[in-house]
Amino acid sequence: MAIYHFSNQIISRKKQQSTIAAAAYRSGERLIDERTNEEKFYKRQVKPITHILAPSHAPQWVYDRQKLWNEVEKKEKQWNAQLAREINVALPKELSHAKQEKLALEFCTEIFVNDGMVADLSIHRDDEENPHFHVMLTIRPFNEDGSWGNKQMKVKELINGKQQVKALHITDWNTKEKLVYWREQWAHYANRFLKKNGFSERITHLSNKNRGIETLPTIHEGFVARQMQSEGKESDRIKMNTNRKEYNKTVIELAEAKKEKKYKERTEKFVRRFTPLEKKQLRDSAKSLRMFVNFENINIRRLQLEKWKYQLEFHQDSIDKYKKLNRIENETELLNQAEKIFEIEASRFLDKYYPDLNKEELSTNQKIEVVETTVSQNKLLNINDIEKVLNELEIKQIERDLHVLLNNRQQFVLSLQQELKKTEKQFEHLRVKNRINFSDQSTIKNATDKDLKQMQFLLKEKEEMNKSLILIDQLYDHQLQEMYPNWDGRNYLTVEQKEFFVMAEEFFGKPITPEDLSNPPRKYSKDEQKEIIFSLYCINRYNMDSINKDQYYDVLRHKFPEFQIENQSYKQMFYHECMRYADEIGQDKMNQLHNAYNIQSVGDVEEFHLEENNSFTPLSYHDSGFVFSTGSDFFSILESAIREADRKWREDEFEQQHKNKKKKRQNGMER
Template sequence: MTMAIYHFSNQIISRKKQQNTIAAAAYRSGDRLIDERTSEEKFYKRKVKPITHILAPNHAPQWVYDRQQLWNEVEKKEKQWNAQLAREINVALPKELSHEEQEQLAIEFCKEVFVKDGMVADLSIHRDDQENPHFHVMLTIRPFNKDGTWGNKQTKVKEMIDGNKQVKAVHTTDWNTKEKLMYWREQWAQYANRFLEKNGFSDRITHLSNKDRGIEILPTIHEGFIARQMQREGKESDRIQINNDRKEYNKTVIELAEAKKEKQIKERTEKFVRRFTPLEKKQLRESAKSLRLFVNYENINTRRLQLEKWKSRLEFSQDSIEKYKKLNWIEIETDVLNQAENILEREAKRFLEKYYPDLKKDELTKDQIIEVVETTVSQNKMLSNKDIEKVFNELERKQIEKDLDVLLNNRPQFVLFLQEEIQNVEKQFEHLRLKNGVNFADPSTIKNASDKDLKKMQFLLKQKENMNQSLDLMDLLYDYQLEELYPHWDGRDYLTLEQKEFFVMAEEYFGSTIMPEDFSSPPRKYSKEDQHKIIFSLYRMNTKDERAIQNQYRELLLNDYPDFQINNQSYMNMFYHECMRFADEIGPERIDQLRSVFDVQSFDIVEESRSETSNTFTWYSKPYLPANGSDFFSILESAIREADRKWREDEFEQQHKNKKKKRQRGMNR
């Protein structure tokens, strides 16, 4: 997901700074205004006439809709030499939106956020620079009473301090607080993102600073109209140069971050599946793909899907000129995408035809073709057959690593899918068998089945065999991990697949092996305060808010708890169990929020999690819990006892067999 530009600045227009609201309003609106106090005319000619609106609460007097009278009344009312006259907010509009959409967004935001709170908003939209659409809104600082008269900014309150009566001034509104400013900034991001999503754009903005979002890149600065004008005239601008330098630096940081992420995926997949053969890895991957757990989209296909979703929404909207403009634009961009894809493919094939005429291009995938071309260009040399084979192997290795990384994050879900699919296949097979009267004890009955049904039954048997092999591989994966965790515990071989997952996910969660002595006093990873914050963030990420809001809470969570593994289902299950152990301490409200998160089934988990441009995350079905609601550590303790019992029984039986064999050998002698 790309990030549109976020700019939201705030300033106070005050008499102390020798400022004047009539001059400020005239400059921003482009209107000729008379300052009644000095009889001066204020006018500033603008290249493009601003779009202006005055928005006011219902209880404000009618004269506020006259710009000249509004700000002259403000100047008359404020008597003090250092009076705060008005507040001005300057906001960058998303240039992805049309002019009409930008205007609608600005009006809706000002009405809902400022006017509903009691302020009069004098809005001016500037488009002098098409690359920098923005709006200014001047806001009244003094509130209006319900009868339309001016209210007080402050009230006097008497209070006793150290036995002495003192008079304290208290603001009648919270408009000057830092918390309110932060609320406005957050609301702008939410309103803008809602409009971007509604109109089919994947771009999003955030009110959070790079530091708050845990991002090391440097923020660019607001360039402004003058700097852009200087650039167009061929002059140098310090502000634009600063941004160019920062963009270059940020490009390096992003490339390093991507390399680090790829390295982490490689290390993790190697750690967990290094004992599997290439054939076994391929088996896992193909089985997962058949269950639609992993889907990989290229950038062009991702954008095409976005356009299709936007088009489907528009087709059901009311007919209008704007609707058909957007549909036409979608059609044009889709054609551009198709042309780009065709050009890339044709160019790559021509490249191979010229430099690799003996290569069997019809047998290659699109990814393989592109990779050969890019490797040849980047290395600036012809590749040998051995080099090409190496390129293909590396391409497959990277894809397998990505797919297995997703698999390792969704082990329980993957196993559950396999088990359910095996049951489904068995039902289909049995239905066909009964329908055709086939009895495998009597081979002659097989001829009763039609060729179509017989092929279908053979296909189902093969499918079941493949999925059982995948379950065996998952069981083997757990065995390898448990062998490392508990090298001296023979009972581990007697655990069920689900029980093995419990032990592995406990180790992943705590970062250390859970030993028998831990069961009497189980460890706690997160404090009560941590659990409160994490649960609330997960809850907000799961509400029906705009996707941008969900992503903001996701970023806040990962900023405070960078090691929290949102995309790891086992880790999330473990967090659920830990919270339930301390349910009384956490409180019913947060526990209800926690349960609501884990009761939600995944929607488009796979497709979105594999998208290169997506920041979405996996939601989880209910964690593993027995019907009696036992504590997680009680589950492990019971599993150990049961596994050890089975191991002792097998040992006893084996010893009994050995003694019997010895006696038999003695009798034979």
């Protein structure tokens, strides 16, 4: 069972502690303490899994464990200096070793490293029943140039009329609020991984008292206490846990008895009922699909298959391609059959318990959600309850759509614009075909009922698409306002141009400045680009459910945690950066890059052009998204967009000034 344990301590010189000794014990490595010239080594039966994680502006030497902690010891001069922070965290033993490691890496990277700390992570599995990790964290921050920063800054304050010097911490890493935040976040991260991997267990950072639970929490026993017990000695910590477990057992038995009594007092009203044939069909589908069949899993698998099929459309014809397409078709048919069973059962349930409900207006998702809510709450829902259920379902769908949207922004905007043009073209075709002139309402009678309904549908679709474009445009405006608060020209960019500025900020971690246009930044070094290209190439080689593919995903996530593998815009920016340094990277790696992006030859890719009056950028399309054509340079494109936006802004300003002068003259004449 997953347990919550998250302890924090400061390693300090005041307590006569050494970061070298602490790092050697936790990592299992031999380390030399340069202050004392002593070798520190602690033999461990099971070799720890170790990683050093650091922010991008930290110097390269931090990845050398011995160098890192010796530099910390050198930097701290005071006799009572705080040297490092150590956090000890219990890992959920339900997860596999690989998932435990992934969880620890993701948590440490996003919570500590992204906040500016260097994290020395060691995962211990000496006891399979007690998997945990230690993470030693730097207390002193690094400056942007890679040098050590200050822990505190001194400020002068007037206290009771006297000027006093007060020391303020540069970071909030030592605050109680920050520790509470870390503890809370660990519970969120662990629970997300447990849920994602199909486990119902959850942990919480809250005490039993705060949760209203009568049982007493057990304490962390630790290796020393268990070793004492194995040697026949008595441990106070184990004795305390034994007593608490006996007490808790009694409390739990009483609670179960109360629960059973309430259950018997309540008549079971609502259960989902499948016919024997339906149950057999669902069992067969689950076996063939190799997954637990419920409505949520059906929708998830359907999206996976659609994405896979879309990718295969751009592959060359081969026996392997047709085998995969055949598998997709077979699985889709099984999903359709299973979904139909759930829909039939839901309709049957609603007919019985909600005879007055207009089921024709409900989608399959909505029907099933009403049924499952009724069953879980074991009560008939009133109109307000049903409305709430449907609203919550709609919010969930919007959240899912928004997640897809944020990871595929450019594909979203460009495809939406194309779809909008297609819709307008279809509408105009029907108008001309039926000789409709909207200035003459009588001509509407020329159209058939079928064509009128189709035109109404197209008008509604056009309205929804325009709303979506306005929404994404507003999203970009908000981001650009934060990025360039003093640049009025940003308001004159097209939505496509705004998108490229946002993509650049997301990739480089900062807004693009005029200096960047003349001296473009580089996100990844030559060696890093080669390593990422190879991983992407290997991921593209293996099919979607291959174990090998997961291994290369893990390589990317572990070595390059900031690389957003699922974000098509981010991948597009990486592709562009590699193209800029193609000569450095070499032809072999560039071939792997094109293969990873399913591009046979970049020059052969068909170009997709925007409107003729929009000179912003030509794009090339393939199955992993839109990429710049070989003739375009990203920073030249941004520079061109800035010039165009500033020109429009100046014209608008000139026109506004002209109108103001004209208005003043008219007012003067009137007076």
